[in-house]
Amino acid sequence: MKRATIKDIAKELNISVGTVSKALSEKNGVSNEMREKINYTAKKMGYHVNRVAQSLSRKQLKIGIVMPSLWPEYYGCLKKGIDKFLSNMADYNITAQYRFVSSLYSSTEYIDVLDSFIQQKMNGVIICPAFISDYSDHINVLSEKNIPVVILGSDLPSGNRITCVREDSCLAGKLAAEIMKWIVGENETVAVFIGNKDMSDHREKVNGFLGEFCSNTAGIVNIYETQDDPEVAYILTKKVIKDNPVIGGIYVATGNSISVCKALEDNNCVDRVSIIATDIFPELAEYVKKGVIRGLIFQDPVKQGKIAIESLYRYLVFRDPCDNEILIRPQLIIRNNFDVYYSMMNDEHDTKGILCSESED
Amino acid sequence: MKRATIKDIAKELNISVGTVSKALSEKNGVSNEMREKINYTAKKMGYHVNRVAQSLSRKQLKIGIVMPSLWPEYYGCLKKGIDKFLSNMADYNITAQYRFVSSLYSSTEYIDVLDSFIQQKMNGVIICPAFISDYSDHINVLSEKNIPVVILGSDLPSGNRITCVREDSCLAGKLAAEIMKWIVGENETVAVFIGNKDMSDHREKVNGFLGEFCSNTAGIVNIYETQDDPEVAYILTKKVIKDNPVIGGIYVATGNSISVCKALEDNNCVDRVSIIATDIFPELAEYVKKGVIRGLIFQDPVKQGKIAIESLYRYLVFRDPCDNEILIRPQLIIRNNFDVYYSMMNDEHDTKGILCSESED
DNA sequence: CTGAAAGCGCTTACAG
DNA sequence: CTGAAAGCGCTTACAG
Numbered sequence: 001m002k003r004a005t006i007k008d009i010a011k012e013l014n015i016s017v018g019t020v021s022k023a024l025s026e027k028n029g030v031s032n033e034m035r036e037k038i039n040y041t042a043k044k045m046g047y048h049v050n051r052v053a054q055s056l057s058r059k060q061l062k063i064g065i066v067m068p069s070l071w072p073e074y075y076g077c078l079k080k081g082i083d084k085f086l087s088n089m090a091d092y093n094i095t096a097q098y099r100f101v102s103s104l105y106s107s108t109e110y111i112d113v114l115d116s117f118i119q120q121k122m123n124g125v126i127i128c129p130a131f132i133s134d135y136s137d138h139i140n141v142l143s144e145k146n147i148p149v150v151i152l153g154s155d156l157p158s159g160n161r162i163t164c165v166r167e168d169s170c171l172a173g174k175l176a177a178e179i180m181k182w183i184v185g186e187n188e189t190v191a192v193f194i195g196n197k198d199m200s201d202h203r204e205k206v207n208g209f210l211g212e213f214c215s216n217t218a219g220i221v222n223i224y225e226t227q228d229d230p231e232v233a234y235i236l237t238k239k240v241i242k243d244n245p246v247i248g249g250i251y252v253a254t255g256n257s258i259s260v261c262k263a264l265e266d267n268n269c270v271d272r273v274s275i276i277a278t279d280i281f282p283e284l285a286e287y288v289k290k291g292v293i294r295g296l297i298f299q300d301p302v303k304q305g306k307i308a309i310e311s312l313y314r315y316l317v318f319r320d321p322c323d324n325e326i327l328i329r330p331q332l333i334i335r336n337n338f339d340v341y342y343s344m345m346n347d348e349h350d351t352k353g354i355l356c357s358e359s360e361d
Numbered sequence: 362m363k364r365a366t367i368k369d370i371a372k373e374l375n376i377s378v379g380t381v382s383k384a385l386s387e388k389n390g391v392s393n394e395m396r397e398k399i400n401y402t403a404k405k406m407g408y409h410v411n412r413v414a415q416s417l418s419r420k421q422l423k424i425g426i427v428m429p430s431l432w433p434e435y436y437g438c439l440k441k442g443i444d445k446f447l448s449n450m451a452d453y454n455i456t457a458q459y460r461f462v463s464s465l466y467s468s469t470e471y472i473d474v475l476d477s478f479i480q481q482k483m484n485g486v487i488i489c490p491a492f493i494s495d496y497s498d499h500i501n502v503l504s505e506k507n508i509p510v511v512i513l514g515s516d517l518p519s520g521n522r523i524t525c526v527r528e529d530s531c532l533a534g535k536l537a538a539e540i541m542k543w544i545v546g547e548n549e550t551v552a553v554f555i556g557n558k559d560m561s562d563h564r565e566k567v568n569g570f571l572g573e574f575c576s577n578t579a580g581i582v583n584i585y586e587t588q589d590d591p592e593v594a595y596i597l598t599k600k601v602i603k604d605n606p607v608i609g610g611i612y613v614a615t616g617n618s619i620s621v622c623k624a625l626e627d628n629n630c631v632d633r634v635s636i637i638a639t640d641i642f643p644e645l646a647e648y649v650k651k652g653v654i655r656g657l658i659f660q661d662p663v664k665q666g667k668i669a670i671e672s673l674y675r676y677l678v679f680r681d682p683c684d685n686e687i688l689i690r691p692q693l694i695i696r697n698n699f700d701v702y703y704s705m706m707n708d709e710h711d712t713k714g715i716l717c718s719e720s721e722d
Numbered sequence: 723c724t725g726a727a728a729g730c731g732c733t734t735a736c737a738g
Numbered sequence: 739c740t741g742a743a744a745g746c747g748c749t750t751a752c753a754g
Contacts, residue, residue, distance in 0.1 A: 005748085006748065015725085016724065016725045017747090017749095018724075018726075018727090018750080021747095021748065022724090022749090027749095029724080030723070030724085031724090050746090050747050052413050052416055052417050052452040052746090052747080053417055053746070053747030053749090055748090056411075056731065056747080056748070056749090057730050057747075057748045057749040057750080058748080058750085091731095093413075171698060175695065179695070182544060182655075183543060294543075329701045331692065332694075332698070334539050334540070334693065336538075337690065337691075340690045366730095367731070368731075368732095377741045377742070378732080378733095378741090380739085380740055380741070382732065382733060382734085383740090386732095390739060390740080411730090413730090413731080413732090414732040415731075416732090417731080417733090417747065418733040418745075418746050419732080419733055419734085419746090
């Protein structure tokens with residue numbers, strides 16, 4: 001009935017609990033022979049470490065986190081997820097230090113921060129990459145020093161990390177396409193707006209969308225880059241609806257849906273063209289209600305942050321192996337459930353202590 | 362920097378930690394004067410109890426759970442959610458006892474179980490109601506003995522419970538209707554299948570659906586009872602498609618979607634009639650792929666179970682207040698994301714320890 | 723390499 | 739009503 005403890009193992013083998021503890025947590029200072037005996041007995045007795053007792057007694061875990069200070073709408077959500085985990089785990093003897101880099105295009109800042117994390121003997125590190133990313137060597141330095149690294153938000157081309165947590169972009173594109181097919185007429189065309197064709201997750205969304213949308217129809221699709229600039233998105237929308245008289249829908253796979261909606265309104269096209277948007281912003285509510293935006297693909301960045309630090313914690317404390325990549329599944333939002341998701345995002349009381357995980361299972 | 366502990370409070374007031382502990386956990390045996398001084402000082406020092414230390418030292422929490430043994434597809438999911446929480450919280454010194462009642466229509470079995478829970482001095486109780494429910498007096502007996510009760514799955518008409526965790530049926534109906542409007546043609550009619558018109562959550566789904574579907578169209582809708590019987594659902598479908606030559610969709614708000622799909626196939630109507638189904642079953646996969654089922658409203662019963670026991674635990678240990686009712690928001694599933702949800706449900710490795718909650722926030 | 727001891731922050735019988 | 743002490747299951751300097 002009662003679970004076996006290290007005390008039970010120690011008694012069984014007539015040794016001290018300290019030795020058992022050291023062996024089981026893979027520390028040095030135990031002979032191989034002893035270690036094997038202990039592991040064998042632990043397995044035999046069905047021993048599982050008690051995490052509660054463990055976190056009460058071990059010394060504090062130090063996590064370093066680095067992210068851009070720009071784009072708070074996005075990176076702020078990742079941070080919110082991390083903070084949420086941290087506050088839930090406040091009793092678990094874990095502490096985190098944020099460092100913010102000011103440029104999206106420079107990697108020297110990242111390198112400096114990473115160095116300081118090494119000097120501070122952080123137990124683990126989370127990196128939210130910006131655009132340019134040629135510091136994979138430095139990630140390898142961390143991993144050589146046995147400091148595990150989790151990449152969060154979007155992946156890096158290389159570097160030795162334990163996992164990368166990001167959205168399932170391809171599925172996002174597919175879902176958008178599946179809905180789009182229901183909404184647009186048979187002979188209408190469709191446009192896709194993304195930020196940048198060179199970014200892998202943007203490309204994945206497009207590929208997902210095209211694969212699904214064109215699967216059993218002859219849907220004609222054009223792809224446009226907004227550079228994640230609202231003004232570009234506005235002008236582009238105007239141009240697209242002028243150039244394509246039979247356009248029926250736009251999939252805005254990036255954050256500029258508000259400008260797109262405005263442009264549609266200003267040109268009296270809201271009845272003709274439907275929008276599938278990405279993620280939730282306060283300003284979207286109005287367009288969702290009006291039916292200009294017919295659906296949203298929500299890629300829960302808060303959840304991404306939560307999962308990232310949870311994975312790191314589990315790796316550090318339980319030596320839990322990580323999948324090479326953790327993809328967060330996008331959620332489908334339409335008019336009627338917009339409110340619940342929206343209030344979920346803004347709810348302050350959701351910071352109250354929470355116990356049991358929503359790791360993607 | 363370091364958080365205040367009861368030791369700090371005791372030192373500050375020159376008293377023993379035992380007294381501080383007793384006062385803070387609202388136990389007897391502390392003078393009012395002392396209690397107030399301690400509470401004041403605790404607040405002043407920003408004290409928060411360390412839940413980790415607490416659960417290591419307190420005696421084991423005993424939870425009693427009673428549910429029907431019938432309908433394992435449904436109640437089994439609620440149980441799975443509870444079990445998931447329990448396994449995540451295995452180190453938290455908490456134990457549960459399940460009791461199963463064999464009839465959906467008798468309340469004497471419930472009363473017997475509840476009595477035995479009282480005798481066993483359970484710290485808290487979870488009740489999953491069946492159909493007949495005239496044991497609210499007994500729920501009040503529990504609450505008089507300071508045994509908190511959580512109702513799970515569907516609510517009871519009365520009785521003093523701390524909360525009830527169930528699906529948001531009205532929203533489920535609304536979502537089904539919003540999608541249905543996209544799918545069916547302007548002049549087509551629609552049918553709704555529910556289990557029983559007398560059950561409040563079934564009625565709520567219908568009301569949600571009607572309110573949304575008829576809002577800005579002249580959609581004609583007929584409501585049918587399947588009695589949750591696959592054969593009835595099959596016959597009914599046959600009848601409905603015969604009687605309504607222009608029917609375009611059926612919202613199956615109950616668990617019989619497989620029979621409905623079969624009936625459509627057997628009568629060569631899959632191209633004419635689209636289904637919006639409820640919840641995920643293995644047998645649905647085929648019909649989702651084929652496009653017979655165009656959308657599913659998933660009301661995560663596993664999550665309901667998880668949230669129910671989490672709420673009870675939090676109430677017991679932290680005295681966290683509960684909302685009178687906790688409604689789980691339904692998720693929208695279409696062809697492209699069916700697989701992720703399906704695998705999520707069946708995944709065994711998701712029972713591995715998990716830390717941080719998905720309580721509805 | 724191994725062990726004895728102190729400690730993490732709390733609760734809980736048991737004395738006084 | 740209050741306090742001293744043992745204990746929950748583990749880790750970690752420190753001796754030997």
